Amino acid sequence: MAATVNPDLKKERENSSFDPNKITSFLYGGPEIVKKKRELESLALNDPDYQHEDLNFMSQEQQYETFLKKTLLMVTKVRELKIDVADRHFYRSAVIGTNPDPLGLHVGMFLPTLYGQASQEQKDKWLKMAENFAIIGTYAQTEMGHGTFLRGLETTATYDPTTQEFVINTPTITAYKWWPGGLGKTSNYCVLMAQLYIHGKSYGPHPFMVQIRSLQDHKPLPGVTVGDIGPKFGYGSVDNGFLAFNNVRIPRENMLMKYSKVEPDGTYVKPPSTKLAYGTMVQVRANIVVNSGRVLAKAVTIATRYSCVRRQSEMKPGHPEPQVLDYVTQQYKLFPYLAAAYAFWLTGQTMMSVYTTSSNQISKGDISALPELHALSAGLKALSSWVANVGMEECRMACGGHGYSHASGLPRLYANMTPGATYEGENTVMMLQTARYLMKSYNQSLQGEKLAGSVAYLSGVQPVPAAGRTRNMLDLGVLCDAYRHRAARLVHEAAVQLRNERQAGKDQPDAWNAASVDLVKAAMAHSQYFVVKNFAERLTDSTLDSSISDVLTRLCQLHALHGLVTNSGDFLEDGYLTGTDVRQARRHINALMAKLRPDAVALVDAFDFPDGILNSVLGRYDGNVYEHLLEWAKASPLNKTDVHQSYHKYLKPFLEDNRAKL
Ligand SMILES: CC(C)(COP(=O)(O)OP(=O)(O)OC[C@H]1O[C@@H](n2cnc3c(N)ncnc32)[C@H](O)[C@@H]1OP(=O)(O)O)[C@@H](O)C(=O)NCCC(=O)NCCSC(=O)CCCC(=O)O
């Protein structure tokens, strides 16, 4: 086995213009954090207790069992090692890689819902148990018939004042809870979203704490039907489940009552906003923005390293085969996603800081930040997960045939991450939520109100510049202005279209539906402007070393220019940019790619994913791809014996029969 680094990758690293550690430090928030991250990762990756056969060689049942064992062990070890809460994600992501785990919903939604929606008494009662995994819960909201439309949920929680209980029921097949992670086999509790009924009146979806399995033998409690929904596109390591109730009674105190309340006599106390019950989803959407950046970073790390190791075809007659990354078309496949990975990594950080500030404000009772937080997180969640989806697939195809093998890590990455476009709010639906906020804000600005936050720019649409003006299309200020203009114009045009539909006689919902393609386009442009502006602003950080600010600036320019060229119609339509500007933009892209080429490997190294986390033969740090491909294939279950048992069962008699008939 080759112990040395592949010479092509070695040369790439020697020729880069900067030290990748500096960018790693920038991406993670300083050298101390990077040090901690690396320590925790190597602790997890070198722990023999976490080793197991490749998941790709396992059935769904084996994957679930392996991951259950592994995540339970992780919980115990995190406690023993006394890892700080703030650092746990480093350890966790090294243990689970890019696979979801059966406790993911407990940590990611069940606990956050208790923190965000439970009253103090309820926290006193359940938090200690939940935080210490004495109970395991999930977030059971989606039903077979309704995921998007929460007001359409059919599960009922009917208050019975005589016993001071809620009676939970699943009135139809479509009311079965369907999808919640960890529900199928793992959880014994859940936060259940159900329609609250009091004295025959409906109050809409509310969260309830419901025990579903016995703490003694893990059997479903009386009246509870629960199980696994079966194999999926990915997510083999998680037991997504179904759940139904038949007259299951829970105490009144089990409705999560931080905001809405039901008094013993059945009096309903309204929350300051009914949407506070949707708070956990907002948090997870903000997290998806962070994850999309990371996932894209993983995919481009794999494809970029491999493209330096892979040599193919003859570029110049008689010359050695070039590294495929030297083909400019290959650069055009990968570098825009390299730039997008950086863009979303940084957007994710800003999104999380907006989330933290706003949610602190909200939990103190000031809910004024809620609409902006919802609109921003919905739009960025949708944009980032869409780009990650397309990018992961582009990276897979850029690896040629080997990209299709599970050895590349890319099919599994894709299958596990693509639902980010669907769960936690289907992307089109999320863009329409952002559009709703944009339309409201736009109308407020028409009425002379001053707008703040991400929509402040809607207050004044910039005029189209005079013809003949030349621009420097590499100037980040010019690029931000162009994105800003496009967003403001598309918001304006969607608003005009809505108004025209109304004037043509449609009611508001029909007009909204008729204008919805343009509304999504406007929300997309708004979100893209946010990402480009955020990237450019981060580069103004005066502590940035010039060697890295130069290369990061190129990435930012490439990100903005690539988006501009691929959506050029939007910028040209009203004459804001000219054909010359777009032509210039295309030329700059080529020049930027040529400048980025020697830094490509260093730029992906800077994401600092150890091999154990990347889990890809093609993306290995040492580039020794071919010998490990062979080793990986040899470990495949079909190769455990030279002659497979099916030969004796089927092939042998078939061949013998055919030979006998000759
Ligand atoms: C689509 C909507 C937003 C529609 O809700 P609606 O009540 O019909 O609302 P509407 O009439 O369109 O708007 C009414 C109003 O509510 C606002 N709003 C809506 N959601 C929020 C929020 N979260 N925070 C703050 N405000 C919110 C809207 O902006 C509207 O405001 P407005 O009237 O315009 O002032 C909602 O139903 C929804 O959020 N659906 C998506 C469901 C979802 O995200 N499910 C996630 C399940 S858990 C999961 O998938 C976990 C996977 C994790 C994993 O496996 O890793």
Ligand SMILES: Cc1cc2nc3c(=O)[nH]c(=O)nc-3n(C[C@H](O)[C@H](O)[C@H](O)COP(=O)(O)OP(=O)(O)OC[C@H]3O[C@@H](n4cnc5c(N)ncnc54)[C@H](O)[C@@H]3O)c2cc1C
């Ligand atoms: C891997 C995975 C894990 C999940 N985990 C959980 C979990 O832990 N807990 C949980 O509760 N749920 C979970 N879900 C469910 C998930 O949240 C829902 O699937 C998601 O919210 C989308 O809802 P839906 O399935 O009803 O899609 P639908 O709304 O039926 O979407 C179908 C199509 O209709 C369109 N559409 C729907 N409404 C509108 C509209 N108003 N305007 C325009 N177009 C519209 C959509 O854009 C989409 O194209 C999970 C799902 C997956 C795939």
